Amino acid sequence: MVRRTKKPKVCARCKGKKGPKYESRKYCGNCYPQVQQEQKTKAHRKSVAKRYSMPEGAYDQILETQGGVCAICLRATGATKKLSVDHDHKCCKETPTCGKCVRGLLCSVCNRLLGHGRDDPRFFIRAAHYLRFPPATKVLKEKKVRTKEQVGYRDKEGNKQCISCMLWLPETDFKRHSTTSDGLHGTCTRCIALNRYGLDRADYALLEAMQDGKCGSCGSTETLVVDHNHNTGQVRGILCQNCNLALGQLHDDPSVARSLADYAENPPARGLL
Numbered sequence: 001m002v003r004r005t006k007k008p009k010v011c012a013r014c015k016g017k018k019g020p021k022y023e024s025r026k027y028c029g030n031c032y033p034q035v036q037q038e039q040k041t042k043a044h045r046k047s048v049a050k051r052y053s054m055p056e057g058a059y060d061q062i063l064e065t066q067g068g069v070c071a072i073c074l075r076a077t078g079a080t081k082k083l084s085v086d087h088d089h090k091c092c093k094e095t096p097t098c099g100k101c102v103r104g105l106l107c108s109v110c111n112r113l114l115g116h117g118r119d120d121p122r123f124f125i126r127a128a129h130y131l132r133f134p135p136a137t138k139v140l141k142e143k144k145v146r147t148k149e150q151v152g153y154r155d156k157e158g159n160k161q162c163i164s165c166m167l168w169l170p171e172t173d174f175k176r177h178s179t180t181s182d183g184l185h186g187t188c189t190r191c192i193a194l195n196r197y198g199l200d201r202a203d204y205a206l207l208e209a210m211q212d213g214k215c216g217s218c219g220s221t222e223t224l225v226v227d228h229n230h231n232t233g234q235v236r237g238i239l240c241q242n243c244n245l246a247l248g249q250l251h252d253d254p255s256v257a258r259s260l261a262d263y264a265e266n267p268p269a270r271g272l273l
Helices: 031-051 058-065 108-116 121-132 136-140 189-195 201-210 241-249 254-265
Strands: 084-087 102-106 174-176 184-188 224-228 235-240
Touching: 031 058, 058 102, 084 108, 102 108, 121 201, 174 189, 184 189, 189 201, 189 224, 201 224, 201 235, 224 241, 235 241
Parallel strands: none
Antiparallel strands: 084 102, 174 184, 224 235
């Protein structure tokens, strides 16, 4: 009688031998966790595509576009918890969504933070400026009476501290002053210019962020100045120096500006010369 030896069962994935623990299973000990993870990922992608009306493979394409991380914190990778699909709730308040309002992939913390801010960009601009210019610093800063020797104090880089914004700036940012011991004004030139309009550096940074750091008229980024209404004194925005001068030449009259635009587009001499 010939005894038949059992053939060792092989893994359906890697075709390798399976250990005793995995004989009854389709995959070996190395492949089984990988297959489980792939199945979970596939089920997640299918659920997301159905919930947000996204085409197949769109989730992975967005994730690749974001560099494989959360679009805001740039830390979460979705390795422990899948990144959430963020969409505009003004478009679709309930799921399934239309698919056109999907904005990107966020971790759960950033997604909740975005919801807390009511999707308002101004909320996050204020938060950024709060971190840069904490309001408590001006209240809680230690007020010291400076002696004549301390007025001209400099840090290791030779910078002078502005008494208005409390920033350490190079000496070139201060105007000359004949009555101070170090020969320089205590307030930097930027703060002096902003104080004329009742602004500080935080207000200016907010205006600059709202205009993407560009002139509100031509979009230039060079030599930006604060523009205000000369009749009411109200600040209107930020313009480049050329546009600010041009607006002054037009006496802040919108009708004259429109007439000038019509003249440039349709010069009266076009049909004669």
